[in-house]
Amino acid sequence: MGKIEWAMWANEQALASGLILLTGGIVGVAGQFRGWQFAAYAVAAGVFVCLLEYPRSKRAKGTSVERTGQYCFTVCVKAFGPLTRNYYVRAFLHAAICVPGGFMLATVLGCVCLGIASLIYLAAAIRGEHWEPILPRKEIRKPVGESIKNPPQNPPPRPPPEMRRKQAGDLEKSAYDNPMSVTDDE
Amino acid sequence: MANCIVNYGFSSFILFVWMAINIFLFVWFYFFYDLGPQFFYTRHILGSALAWARAPAAVLNFNCMLILLPVCRNLLSLLRGSFVRCSRTMRKQLDKNLTFHKLVAYMIALMTAVHTIAHLFNLERYNNSRQGVYDELSTALSDLADTENTTYLNPIRITNLDPQQIPTYFGFTSIAGLTGVVITLALILIITSSMEVIRRSYFEVFWYTHHLFIIFFAGLVFHGAGRIVRSQQRTNPPHNTTFCKDHPDDWGQIPECPIPQFAGGFPQTWMYVIGPMVIYICERLVRFVRYMQSVQYKKIVMRPSKVLELQLIKNGFKMEVGQYVFVNCPAISQLEWHPFTMTSAPEEDFFSIHIRSAGDWTDKLIDIMKKVPEGAEGPKLGVDGPFGTASEDVFDYEVSMLIGAGIGVTPFASILKSIWYKFKDSDPKLRTRKIYFYWLCRETHAFEWFADLLQVLEKEMEERGMGDFLTYKLYLTGWDQSHATHVMVHFDKDTDVVTGLKQKTHYGRPIWDKEFEQVRKENPTSIVGTFLCGPEALGKVLEKKCAKYSDVDPRKTRFYFNKENF
Numbered sequence: 001m002g003k004i005e006w007a008m009w010a011n012e013q014a015l016a017s018g019l020i021l022l023t024g025g026i027v028g029v030a031g032q033f034r035g036w037q038f039a040a041y042a043v044a045a046g047v048f049v050c051l052l053e054y055p056r057s058k059r060a061k062g063t064s065v066e067r068t069g070q071y072c073f074t075v076c077v078k079a080f081g082p083l084t085r086n087y088y089v090r091a092f093l094h095a096a097i098c099v100p101g102g103f104m105l106a107t108v109l110g111c112v113c114l115g116i117a118s119l120i121y122l123a124a125a126i127r128g129e130h131w132e133p134i135l136p137r138k139e140i141r142k143p144v145g146e147s148i149k150n151p152p153q154n155p156p157p158r159p160p161p162e163m164r165r166k167q168a169g170d171l172e173k174s175a176y177d178n179p180m181s182v183t184d185d186e
Numbered sequence: 187m188a189n190c191i192v193n194y195g196f197s198s199f200i201l202f203v204w205m206a207i208n209i210f211l212f213v214w215f216y217f218f219y220d221l222g223p224q225f226f227y228t229r230h231i232l233g234s235a236l237a238w239a240r241a242p243a244a245v246l247n248f249n250c251m252l253i254l255l256p257v258c259r260n261l262l263s264l265l266r267g268s269f270v271r272c273s274r275t276m277r278k279q280l281d282k283n284l285t286f287h288k289l290v291a292y293m294i295a296l297m298t299a300v301h302t303i304a305h306l307f308n309l310e311r312y313n314n315s316r317q318g319v320y321d322e323l324s325t326a327l328s329d330l331a332d333t334e335n336t337t338y339l340n341p342i343r344i345t346n347l348d349p350q351q352i353p354t355y356f357g358f359t360s361i362a363g364l365t366g367v368v369i370t371l372a373l374i375l376i377i378t379s380s381m382e383v384i385r386r387s388y389f390e391v392f393w394y395t396h397h398l399f400i401i402f403f404a405g406l407v408f409h410g411a412g413r414i415v416r417s418q419q420r421t422n423p424p425h426n427t428t429f430c431k432d433h434p435d436d437w438g439q440i441p442e443c444p445i446p447q448f449a450g451g452f453p454q455t456w457m458y459v460i461g462p463m464v465i466y467i468c469e470r471l472v473r474f475v476r477y478m479q480s481v482q483y484k485k486i487v488m489r490p491s492k493v494l495e496l497q498l499i500k501n502g503f504k505m506e507v508g509q510y511v512f513v514n515c516p517a518i519s520q521l522e523w524h525p526f527t528m529t530s531a532p533e534e535d536f537f538s539i540h541i542r543s544a545g546d547w548t549d550k551l552i553d554i555m556k557k558v559p560e561g562a563e564g565p566k567l568g569v570d571g572p573f574g575t576a577s578e579d580v581f582d583y584e585v586s587m588l589i590g591a592g593i594g595v596t597p598f599a600s601i602l603k604s605i606w607y608k609f610k611d612s613d614p615k616l617r618t619r620k621i622y623f624y625w626l627c628r629e630t631h632a633f634e635w636f637a638d639l640l641q642v643l644e645k646e647m648e649e650r651g652m653g654d655f656l657t658y659k660l661y662l663t664g665w666d667q668s669h670a671t672h673v674m675v676h677f678d679k680d681t682d683v684v685t686g687l688k689q690k691t692h693y694g695r696p697i698w699d700k701e702f703e704q705v706r707k708e709n710p711t712s713i714v715g716t717f718l719c720g721p722e723a724l725g726k727v728l729e730k731k732c733a734k735y736s737d738v739d740p741r742k743t744r745f746y747f748n749k750e751n752f
Contacts, residue, residue, distance in 0.1 A: 004388045012378040020374070027303050033310045035350040056383075065383055105353040106306050109367065113374055 021110030022046025326434035413450020477568035511571030583715030591720025628664030
């Protein structure tokens with residue numbers, strides 16, 4: 001839980017509005033209602049809004065949960081750069097898109113819902129939020145120290161061969177004496 | 187298969203009954219409106235869209251009646267208490283209240299969609315009929331107006347507006363239309379703010395927007411007041427539709443066809459929802475009364491990692507293990523109630539909660555408590571509860587597997603303390619003779635207080651020589667290279683480097699197959715209760731393992747799975 005990011009709710013609301021606009025449009029066209037042209041517009045607008053709103057933004061704080069299969073949509077939406085990043089643009093865009101829906105009863109609900117989503121986006125924009133794509137994280141390998149490139153040229157110093165050969169009879173003498181302590185009790 | 191029945195039988199039955207009632211209502215009312223002779227003329231204009239609108243309306247009535255009931259937690263607690271003598275299964279059903287509430291909500295959303303779409307068709311057809319676009323009969327029917335010897339059928343009366351705008355005009359000026367738009371809008375806002383993402387991250391938005399349900403129910407009750415679904419009434423002499431439908435010009439002039447009279451259906455929704463609304467109002471009153479009861483502070487302790495422990499005393503407060511309370515702090519917010527599991531045992535003379543910094547409300551509470559001087563009383567608090575969860579059943583099982591993930595470990599603090607008190611006093615109510623406790627967390631940060639509790643228990647058990655009563659395993663799932671190095675270096679130490687406990691911390695996730703095998707091997711003839719407080723995904727895994735390792739033979743080991751839910 002963290003401070004509220006209005007954009008997350010605006011996104012849910014806008015996606016729902018897109019679907020409602022789409023449904024109202026389909027009903028208007030299929031039933032050949034009066035003003036079916038507005039319904040046809042609503043179908044296109046609904047699809048557009050759904051595509052725009054499907055990819056969730058990355059949250060400023062906390063874990064972001066992706067919607068299933070949103071990666072391709074993320075890439076498309078990201079391609080528009082500042083137009084889709086900025087929430088003021090989205091707020092005005094949604095406000096503009098929703099207006100023609102008000103001319104026909106079948107699409108009026110979608111219009112109002114999208115209007116509300118636009119208002120919530122405006123609130124988000126005023127608070128300085130913006131859209132960030134959720135991209136798969138690249139694996140960062142810890143950089144290995146420079147010394148790995150320069151292996152030592154010479155073997156470590158060893159005592160002369162006669163001392164190295166283990167004297168089988170004399171256990172004391174054949175035990176190896178470490179020049180420096182190798183136990184962990186410092 | 188048998189394990190499925192054992193674990194899921196009763197819920198499936200309830201769902202089956204609910205779905206059956208829904209289907210029955212839909213089909214019954216569909217045919218009532220599609221075949222009923224009193225709707226013959228109505229159907230002539232509207233077609234089957236009439237039935238398609240009325241059938242979901244009936245289902246909506248039923249579900250709007252049900253939706254308030256699962257969230258009356260005090261009522262459910264009362265019911266739960268009265269089922270103490272009954273089997274485990276009955277009581278578990280009452281814990282699935284939230285799941286049922288959501289299911290009913292989905293049904294309401296679906297039926298609203300069907301109802302609205304059908305009514306869009308209805309309005310379009312009524313409008314066209316009024317404009318005279320359809321056949322002679324439709325035009326004649328639509329011309330019938332509300333005068334001293336005629337009654338209208340078609341609720342759209344105006345013709346002098348742009349025909350494309352008439353449905354919208356009607357939608358916003360009629361009672362049914364206006365209430366319909368308002369409550370559908372309220373429903374949409376409630377649903378979008380209740381999506382899992384919003385609910386889990388911004389509880390306040392979810393909670394406040396959810397109160398739009400008040401508007402929803404208010405609008406719903408008045409939605410039918412306009413009585414615009416019209417049926418034909420008996421006239422004297424009777425109007426024979428079969429003959430008269432072909433002679434609309436002669437109505438009122440020939441004896442076989444007096445002018446047909448229509449009246450709207452009596453609004454019924456209020457009959458369905460008034461009961462639950464009253465129950466819900468009582469529920470809120472009970473919560474208010476509990477809020478007014480005074481809560482005294484025994485101790486305020488700031489724990490490491492921004493965890494606040496509050497030890498409180500309330501008159502007449504009686505708790506059981508693993509129960510939770512709702513806490514309200516008017517100094518922060520008048521309306522917000524947040525749930526916290528109690529971490530004290532019922533044997534103690536106070537109740538305690540551990541509050542972790544996890545959002546606006548908790549942060550503010552911790553800030554306020556920090557500023558309270560030593561020994562003084564903290565801000566006024568309201569406490570509602572306690573409310574029961576599945577953890578109460580933990581003493582009934584001979585062997586219990588308790589699994590707490592992350593913050594889900596909290597109810598087990600209460601359980602372990604209580605078990606220890608009961609064991610010390612040799613309480614006969616305690617049937618448990620062996621407990622396996624698994625604590626999974628990414629890091630022990632924020633749970634040092636729990637590690638302290640385990641240390642204390644560990645010491646006391648050792649002193650009494652009861653070391654194997656409780657077997658606990660800690661799994662640190664968020665380890666990294668530095669952890670591993672640290673552990674390697676301190677390998678020889680007697681106690682664990684991370685928690686200071688005798689049991690060594692395991693790294694990574696538990697291999698559940700091995701754990702269940704071990705439990706089964708050590709307890710070949712027992713019923714093992716498995717309790718989880720943690721994420722859904724883990725719950726599913728454990729449910730499967732419980733089913734897998736349970737034996738249908740009642741003499742052998744059987745695992746029952748219980749999940750706590752917030």
